[in-house]
Amino acid sequence: MTDTLQERRDPPALLRRPPFRRYWSAQTVSLFGDQITVLAMPLLAVLAIGAGPAEMGYLTAAALAPNLVFSLPAGAWVDRYPYKRRLMIAADLGRAGLLLLVPILWWSGSLTLTILYAVAFGTGTLSVLFEVAHSSLFASLVERPDYVRANSLVNGSRAMSYVAGPSVGGLLVQVFTAPFALIADAVTFVASAGFLSRMAVTERRPPATAEGGGMASGMRFVLRSPVLRAILFGTSTLNLFNYIFAALFVLYVTTQLHVSPGLLGLITGAGAIGGLVGAVLAERIARRIGIGPALIAGMVVFPAPLILVPLATGPGLLFVAEFVAALGVMLLDIAAGSVQTAATPHERLSVVSGFKRTVNYGIRPIGAVLGGALGATIGVRPALWIATVGALLGVVWIVFSPLRRMRELPVTSEG
Incomplete structure (x- = not known):
């Protein structure tokens, strides 16, 4: 930059x-x-x-x-x-x-x-x-x-x-x-x-002639934009597998690794601290390698450490997995949120945000149900392997998009 x-x-x-x-x-x-x-x-x-x-x-x-x-x-x-x-x-x-x-x-x-x-x-x-x-x-x-x-x-x-x-x-x-x-x-x-x-801010209003934020036009805008489409499909793929993981994580670490509730709380706290570190480093990383590569890094650094969970035999690897994954979450969220805001016309920002929330929240219960079904059918540890490896597929959407070479924030366009 x-x-x-x-x-x-x-x-x-x-x-x-x-x-x-x-x-x-x-x-x-x-x-x-x-x-x-x-x-x-x-x-x-x-x-x-x-x-x-x-x-x-x-x-x-x-x-x-x-x-x-x-x-x-x-x-x-x-x-x-x-x-x-x-x-x-x-x-x-x-x-x-x-x-x-x-x-x-x-x-x-x-x-x-x-x-x-x-x-x-x-x-x-x-x-x-x-x-x-x-x-x-x-x-x-x-x-x-x-x-x-x-x-x-x-x-x-x-x-x-x-x-x-x-x-x-x-x-x-x-x-x-x-x-x-x-x-x-x-x-x-x-x-x-x-x-x-108490804020003094001049809010930008959509032009009187603008198509505005109609639901259908907002959805079409996202799906026609190679940048926003890649972010939506990539994060939705990641979320699907991550909620398969989330549905089984506590069950696995408490019943198979015999981690106590108090220790599980400390492990979760390590993840929160990793997220804080990620928030501090995200801007420097985006400046050094570019906003698109930073987003790709977040798409990998978030799910990849969770592969350590089905490998773990004790709490040590769980601490590492939670800390590094949370760092990746912050890098992903900051980069993706900045790109989405920059790539979206002001008069469409709310409907684009609403469409993204609908898809991302809609995919979560599907992942949770799949996680329960997989855990009951093939076992908890094999299901965790599917969840952690599958989550890495989300980055494919980003790699095969303009984001791969994007150094600076994109210019707003109509997709």
Whole structure:
């Protein structure tokens, strides 16, 4: 990449700009709150309401279903709505209100699993609205040469939330009980809305004559673009096999390697630290080898270390696999997110993001079901071999695309 003054600015320079600093602060506090809820909501269902395995499955499905149902239509609508920041603030406040209902109803003795399903579905729906609006606001706020650098900062917060969030969540559940731990997440959403409301940003509106973000036109745009199509199919292939792996990983390490829950938590923590390292290094790697090769590196460095898992006879290789794979995830996410933003016209950013979420979230339960079927049919270890080796096929889509030789961020085009 050209070594311009703009590109030599280090990541903290972005944080000296008040609009971006408030945007990043909103993302950071919200991500930490999410990690609290990931732990507190299931614990609440089990400990306070007595949910069994089937009910836990329904709760997980209720939280994920909005991604499949609403991502694409929400993206098409958001592209035509000129005030993305207002939508994000409304989504934050709505999620805070829903979460605050839980401890109130629990305290009054009115909380049921049905209500908990509704809260999970409602917060999931508002999260979809927030996320599809986020991509357009990001492009209005961040200058093109800073896309990789800004994504590194946001993903660094995400990695840090994976390290500290579960620990804070567990402590809050231990001290205040699960229902009241959700109050902390509600506070983070209110704080996020406060940061967003204080941002001074001129949002770019789609031209009156633009085709806009219609669902069909957005899907056609992605499928006709050699860059976006390769990223979508490559990451979807990787996700399919990765969720085969995810469905079997805990079962394998606990029953066949006899790893204790406490040690498994440390192994997962090693992955979170690897993600933080990846977020720090991603911008340097992209500058040195080019954005396309950096994306290819992420597509390999993420799944390849997981081959160590079916080879492992103890926790040592598991630590290495989780650490390096998480580093690869961050490199992949930062490079792919930056390329997608640069390659997409502003008036299509939300619908493209919605289409990507629909496909990627749709492939996950398919992978999980396949993982369970393979594990029951051929055994857990052979199924893990299929999952870890198969995940590497995702990079084929990227190698046979313009991304292979792409040094700088692509120019926006109509595919």
